[in-house]
Amino acid sequence: MSKATATQKTNAMRQLDAARIPYEVLTYEVDESDLSGVHIAEQIGLPMPMVFKTLVAKGDKTGHLVFCIPVDREIDLKAAASLTGNKRIEMVHVKELLGLTGYIRGGCSPIGMKKKFPTYFDATAEDHERITVSAGVRGAQMLVDWAVLIKFVDGKLVDVAR
Secondary structure (H helix, E strand, O other): OOOOOOOOOOHHHHHHHHOOOOOEEEEOOOOOOOOOHHHHHHHHOOOHHHEEEEEEEEEOOOEEEEEEEEOOOOEOHHHHHHHOOOOOEEEOOHHHHHHHHOOOOOOOOOOOOOOOOOEEEEHHHHHOOEEEEEOOOOOEEEEEEHHHHHHHOOOEEEOOEO
Protein backbone atom coordinates (compact mmCIF):
# COMPACT_ATOMS: atom_id res chain seq x y z
CA MET A 1 0.00 0.00 0.00
CA SER A 2 1.68 3.17 -1.12
CA LYS A 3 -0.85 5.72 0.01
CA ALA A 4 -3.23 5.62 2.95
CA THR A 5 -6.54 7.38 3.03
CA ALA A 6 -8.74 8.42 5.90
CA THR A 7 -10.98 5.41 5.17
CA GLN A 8 -8.13 2.92 5.59
CA LYS A 9 -7.92 2.83 9.36
CA THR A 10 -4.73 1.61 10.96
CA ASN A 11 -4.44 0.19 14.45
CA ALA A 12 -2.99 3.51 15.62
CA MET A 13 -5.99 5.41 14.21
CA ARG A 14 -8.46 2.95 15.74
CA GLN A 15 -6.86 3.38 19.15
CA LEU A 16 -7.11 7.18 18.97
CA ASP A 17 -10.72 6.87 17.74
CA ALA A 18 -11.59 4.57 20.67
CA ALA A 19 -10.06 7.07 23.10
CA ARG A 20 -11.91 9.92 21.34
CA ILE A 21 -8.65 11.73 20.67
CA PRO A 22 -8.91 14.07 17.68
CA TYR A 23 -6.30 13.79 14.95
CA GLU A 24 -5.89 14.68 11.32
CA VAL A 25 -4.51 12.21 8.76
CA LEU A 26 -1.97 13.71 6.36
CA THR A 27 -1.11 11.49 3.42
CA TYR A 28 1.94 11.50 1.19
CA GLU A 29 3.34 9.57 -1.74
CA VAL A 30 5.81 6.91 -0.64
CA ASP A 31 9.18 7.02 -2.36
CA GLU A 32 10.93 3.69 -1.65
CA SER A 33 14.26 5.32 -2.50
CA ASP A 34 13.70 8.04 0.11
CA LEU A 35 11.92 6.97 3.30
CA SER A 36 13.39 9.86 5.25
CA GLY A 37 11.33 12.05 7.49
CA VAL A 38 12.67 15.07 5.66
CA HIS A 39 10.93 13.78 2.51
CA ILE A 40 7.73 13.21 4.47
CA ALA A 41 7.79 16.72 5.98
CA GLU A 42 8.17 18.21 2.50
CA GLN A 43 5.31 16.08 1.16
CA ILE A 44 2.85 16.99 3.92
CA GLY A 45 3.89 20.65 3.98
CA LEU A 46 4.89 20.94 7.64
CA PRO A 47 8.16 22.18 9.12
CA MET A 48 10.53 19.35 10.05
CA PRO A 49 10.49 20.13 13.81
CA MET A 50 6.75 19.26 13.86
CA VAL A 51 7.21 15.90 12.15
CA PHE A 52 8.39 13.21 14.56
CA LYS A 53 9.96 9.87 13.73
CA THR A 54 9.61 6.83 15.95
CA LEU A 55 12.80 4.99 16.87
CA VAL A 56 13.00 1.71 18.77
CA ALA A 57 16.05 0.92 20.87
CA LYS A 58 17.16 -1.56 23.49
CA GLY A 59 18.76 -0.60 26.77
CA ASP A 60 21.21 -2.89 28.54
CA LYS A 61 19.16 -2.71 31.76
CA THR A 62 15.59 -1.79 30.82
CA GLY A 63 15.05 -3.64 27.55
CA HIS A 64 13.16 -2.08 24.65
CA LEU A 65 12.40 1.63 24.54
CA VAL A 66 10.63 3.94 22.08
CA PHE A 67 11.86 7.43 21.23
CA CYS A 68 10.00 10.03 19.15
CA ILE A 69 12.17 12.84 17.86
CA PRO A 70 11.93 15.46 15.10
CA VAL A 71 12.85 14.07 11.68
CA ASP A 72 15.65 16.58 11.19
CA ARG A 73 17.44 15.54 14.37
CA GLU A 74 19.34 12.50 15.65
CA ILE A 75 18.98 10.65 18.92
CA ASP A 76 21.71 11.24 21.49
CA LEU A 77 22.23 7.65 22.66
CA LYS A 78 24.35 8.67 25.67
CA ALA A 79 21.68 11.08 26.90
CA ALA A 80 18.95 8.54 26.19
CA ALA A 81 20.80 5.88 28.17
CA SER A 82 21.32 8.20 31.12
CA LEU A 83 17.70 9.40 31.15
CA THR A 84 16.31 5.86 31.05
CA GLY A 85 18.56 4.23 33.65
CA ASN A 86 20.77 2.39 31.19
CA LYS A 87 24.52 2.38 30.73
CA ARG A 88 24.19 1.72 27.02
CA ILE A 89 21.44 1.86 24.39
CA GLU A 90 21.53 0.51 20.86
CA MET A 91 19.05 0.86 18.05
CA VAL A 92 16.95 -2.19 17.17
CA HIS A 93 17.88 -3.65 13.78
CA VAL A 94 15.32 -3.00 11.02
CA LYS A 95 14.84 -6.77 10.58
CA GLU A 96 13.56 -7.03 14.19
CA LEU A 97 11.14 -4.11 13.94
CA LEU A 98 8.07 -5.86 12.49
CA GLY A 99 8.16 -8.81 14.86
CA LEU A 100 8.75 -6.59 17.87
CA THR A 101 6.34 -3.73 17.16
CA GLY A 102 4.01 -4.87 14.40
CA TYR A 103 5.24 -2.00 12.24
CA ILE A 104 7.72 -1.71 9.37
CA ARG A 105 10.43 0.88 8.86
CA GLY A 106 8.84 4.11 7.70
CA GLY A 107 5.49 3.18 9.25
CA CYS A 108 6.38 2.74 12.92
CA SER A 109 4.01 4.57 15.26
CA PRO A 110 4.32 5.06 19.03
CA ILE A 111 0.63 4.11 19.19
CA GLY A 112 -0.57 0.53 18.94
CA MET A 113 2.63 -1.48 19.07
CA LYS A 114 2.31 -5.20 19.84
CA LYS A 115 3.59 -4.54 23.34
CA LYS A 116 3.66 -1.39 25.42
CA PHE A 117 7.22 -0.09 25.75
CA PRO A 118 8.46 2.92 27.75
CA THR A 119 8.06 5.85 25.36
CA TYR A 120 9.97 9.13 25.33
CA PHE A 121 9.32 12.25 23.26
CA ASP A 122 11.94 14.87 22.63
CA ALA A 123 11.17 17.98 24.67
CA THR A 124 10.99 20.07 21.47
CA ALA A 125 7.42 18.74 21.09
CA GLU A 126 6.47 21.50 23.55
CA ASP A 127 7.43 24.09 20.95
CA HIS A 128 4.34 23.24 18.89
CA GLU A 129 0.63 22.91 19.52
CA ARG A 130 0.51 19.69 17.49
CA ILE A 131 3.05 17.26 16.06
CA THR A 132 2.81 14.39 13.62
CA VAL A 133 3.72 10.76 14.15
CA SER A 134 3.31 7.86 11.79
CA ALA A 135 -0.24 6.57 11.43
CA GLY A 136 1.18 3.05 11.43
CA VAL A 137 1.62 2.69 7.70
CA ARG A 138 3.89 4.24 5.10
CA GLY A 139 2.03 7.04 3.38
CA ALA A 140 0.18 8.51 6.37
CA GLN A 141 1.00 10.73 9.33
CA MET A 142 -1.33 11.75 12.15
CA LEU A 143 -1.35 15.36 13.32
CA VAL A 144 -2.28 15.34 17.00
CA ASP A 145 -1.99 17.50 20.12
CA TRP A 146 1.41 16.55 21.55
CA ALA A 147 0.37 16.72 25.20
CA VAL A 148 -2.67 14.49 24.62
CA LEU A 149 -0.56 12.02 22.64
CA ILE A 150 2.13 11.80 25.28
CA LYS A 151 -0.45 11.24 28.00
CA PHE A 152 -2.20 8.58 25.89
CA VAL A 153 0.98 6.51 25.42
CA ASP A 154 2.19 7.17 29.00
CA GLY A 155 5.18 8.94 27.51
CA LYS A 156 7.68 11.33 28.99
CA LEU A 157 9.27 14.50 27.66
CA VAL A 158 13.06 14.36 27.66
CA ASP A 159 16.00 16.03 25.96
CA VAL A 160 17.28 13.23 23.72
CA ALA A 161 17.71 14.81 20.28
CA ARG A 162 20.65 16.74 18.92
